[in-house]
Amino acid sequence: MKALFLVVGSITGRLMRRRRSIAMFFLTASLAPLLFFLALGRTGSFAAEMYNNLTFGLGMATVYPVAALVVSTAALGEERKAHTLPFLLLKPVPRVVIALGALIAAAVSAFVIVEAGVLVTWVVAAVMSGDWSLGIATTVGVAVQCVASAALFVPLGLVLNRATLLGLGYLFLWEGILSSFIAGIQASSIYRIVVSAWADFASMTVDTYDAVDVILGRVTIGAGGAAAKVAVMALVSVMLTGSILKRRDLVGE
Amino acid sequence: MTAPDRSTDALHVDEPTVVANRLSKWFGPKVAVSEVDCSFGPGVTGLLGPNGAGKTTLLRVLAGLLTPSAGGATILGRDPGRKPGAYRHLGFVPEDEAVYEHMTARRFIQWSAAMSKVEDTGAAARRALETVHLTKDADRALSTFSKGMRQRAKVAAALVHDPEVLLLDEPLNGTDPLQRARLIELFLDLGQQGRTIIVSSHVLAEVERMAGRVVAMVDGRVAAAGTLAALRDAMSDKPRLIRIDTDRPRPLARRLLGGEWVESVRVGEDGIEIRTSDARALGLDIAAGAREAGARITAVSPEDESLDSVFRYLVNPR
Ligand SMILES: Nc1ncnc2c1ncn2[C@@H]1O[C@H](COP(=O)(O)OP(=O)(O)O)[C@@H](O)[C@H]1O
Numbered sequence: 001m002k003a004l005f006l007v008v009g010s011i012t013g014r015l016m017r018r019r020r021s022i023a024m025f026f027l028t029a030s031l032a033p034l035l036f037f038l039a040l041g042r043t044g045s046f047a048a049e050m051y052n053n054l055t056f057g058l059g060m061a062t063v064y065p066v067a068a069l070v071v072s073t074a075a076l077g078e079e080r081k082a083h084t085l086p087f088l089l090l091k092p093v094p095r096v097v098i099a100l101g102a103l104i105a106a107a108v109s110a111f112v113i114v115e116a117g118v119l120v121t122w123v124v125a126a127v128m129s130g131d132w133s134l135g136i137a138t139t140v141g142v143a144v145q146c147v148a149s150a151a152l153f154v155p156l157g158l159v160l161n162r163a164t165l166l167g168l169g170y171l172f173l174w175e176g177i178l179s180s181f182i183a184g185i186q187a188s189s190i191y192r193i194v195v196s197a198w199a200d201f202a203s204m205t206v207d208t209y210d211a212v213d214v215i216l217g218r219v220t221i222g223a224g225g226a227a228a229k230v231a232v233m234a235l236v237s238v239m240l241t242g243s244i245l246k247r248r249d250l251v252g253e
Numbered sequence: 254m255t256a257p258d259r260s261t262d263a264l265h266v267d268e269p270t271v272v273a274n275r276l277s278k279w280f281g282p283k284v285a286v287s288e289v290d291c292s293f294g295p296g297v298t299g300l301l302g303p304n305g306a307g308k309t310t311l312l313r314v315l316a317g318l319l320t321p322s323a324g325g326a327t328i329l330g331r332d333p334g335r336k337p338g339a340y341r342h343l344g345f346v347p348e349d350e351a352v353y354e355h356m357t358a359r360r361f362i363q364w365s366a367a368m369s370k371v372e373d374t375g376a377a378a379r380r381a382l383e384t385v386h387l388t389k390d391a392d393r394a395l396s397t398f399s400k401g402m403r404q405r406a407k408v409a410a411a412l413v414h415d416p417e418v419l420l421l422d423e424p425l426n427g428t429d430p431l432q433r434a435r436l437i438e439l440f441l442d443l444g445q446q447g448r449t450i451i452v453s454s455h456v457l458a459e460v461e462r463m464a465g466r467v468v469a470m471v472d473g474r475v476a477a478a479g480t481l482a483a484l485r486d487a488m489s490d491k492p493r494l495i496r497i498d499t500d501r502p503r504p505l506a507r508r509l510l511g512g513e514w515v516e517s518v519r520v521g522e523d524g525i526e527i528r529t530s531d532a533r534a535l536g537l538d539i540a541a542g543a544r545e546a547g548a549r550i551t552a553v554s555p556e557d558e559s560l561d562s563v564f565r566y567l568v569n570p571r
């Protein structure tokens with residue numbers, strides 16, 4: 001248990017100090033000025049609807065997953081590239097604990113960074129609409145997003161140098177294009193899992209609901225189902241990362 | 254057929270703590286370590302070899318960071334790569350300069366202690382910092398540390414849990430002479446306490462100062478092993494090539510050929526090259542020879558004294 005905290009602590013400490021992490025905060029916070037200009041001079045309910053549309057159409061579709069991806073691939077990837085992996089591996093700590101620690105560190109760091117940007121947008125939306133509860137649903141969605149991204153990209157970052165690039169390709173091809181057309185893979189789309197959790201808490205207009213319904217396709221709205229799916233992903237991911245760490249040969253020239 | 258008596262050959266020690274068992278490691282077509290079969294015991298052992306000899310790869314396989322391609326390795330009877338519990342008794346100083354840049358030296362060492370299940374991490378870190386003379390800079394960020402200071406921080410982190418076996422990959426790289434002397438003293442101390450200390454280096458003079466036993470590697474193989482005296486004997490048997498710059502090469506060559514220690518002479522425009530079995534005897538004879546031949550000598554220099562050539566000779570004596 002103590003070892004788990006130590007692993008989470010050291011990886012989180014490094015992730016939060018990366019320049020790229022700060023850039024990811026600015027990326028997610030950029031939705032705030034966008035919302036401000038789009039809803040400037042309009043009614044409060046327009047601002048609320050615009051906030052929701054920006055959140056699931058831009059935030060959850062592109063901005064949040066990109067930010068979580070960039071943080072997650074670095075959790076163990078940076079450790080390998082910076083040649084500090086021996087400090088972590090040559091310790092009397094089960095490999096699966098190191099794997100779990102890396103996943104938690106990635107998810108927590110990504111959540112803190114993305115949620116900081118969400119908060120800025122949340123405040124703008126609340127001031128313009130008068131509804132302070134708008135960001136709650138977003139926070140639920142972001143939490144689901146960060147766990148899913150960590151599950152997918154911590155092991156990928158450990159084995160691949162170009163994990164972030166590959167992750168971007170995945171986001172745009174699989175998530176963006178393929179799963180819009182092929183109903184069969186919608187259930188495996190992280191975007192749809194995140195939106196289904198968000199929609200469970202969001203108070204939407206009918207128009208927004210229709211748009212969400214089109215995106216979700218066969219995936220039903222429900223935060224519980226979404227949480228169960230990412231929990232399974234996280235479990236599989238930890239076992240995978242653990243077995244990669246056991247196979248060794250991760251330190252090279 | 255009986256197994257060879259391992260206790261008597263130079264590659265093996267009586268009470269081994271670290272064992273390489275016909276260990277090989279290759280990366281694709283590149284063989285980095287080839288059938289290394291040797292053991293290490295308490296005290297300081299120098300792992301000597303030119304760059305690219307396979308020292309780092311061997312240490313990484315021993316520590317369980319790399320899987321052997323063939324053969325195996327054990328530390329205190331266990332393969333740490335399979336059973337991480339063994340890391341309680343193993344300290345490792347990697348070759349890279351890398352440290353956790355975002356931590357202070359104290360945090361880094363305390364963290365290492367806690368990860369290694371040390372009880373009182375604060376006291377252990379203080380002791381380790383003192384041992385490597387970093388107490389004054391303990392609360393500075395590691396990102397501000399010089400190369401030599403990083404080396405010492407890594408050493409402190411590797412010994413904070415009091416390990417029985419310590420593997421150090423070129424720990425003296427980047428240190429100044431004073432730090433080097435202190436680290437060597439520290440390694441000798443730890444060795445004296447009965448710990449197994451394996452220190453790699455490509456500098457013969459460094460190894461000479463700290464290691465009672467030397468394992469010399471060239472091209473992925475163990476070229477020679479034993480005490481330094483034994484190693485030096487092996488080296489001194491080797492014919493040396495010596496170059497003498499002089500204004501009268503021919504008469505001098507004719508004169509020196511009289512000595513029984515001279516194996517061959519090559520005469521050039523402004524000097525001669527002598528292959529000798531006994532460089533000392535030749536050295537004593539040069540002055541007299543020059544006088545008798547009426548030659549003026551401007552320089553005497555060994556042609557193949559580099560560590561590399563000595564090593565190559567050990568592997569492939571011809
Ligand atoms: N990960 C790797 N991939 C390919 N070749 C490697 C790798 N690691 C080491 N080598 C090669 O193996 C040989 C031994 O390297 P190394 O163990 O670093 O030697 P040393 O530490 O004695 O300088 C070198 O030729 C090196 O280029």
Ligand SMILES: [Mg+2]
Pocket residue numbers: 305308309310348422423
């Ligand atoms: Mg090396």
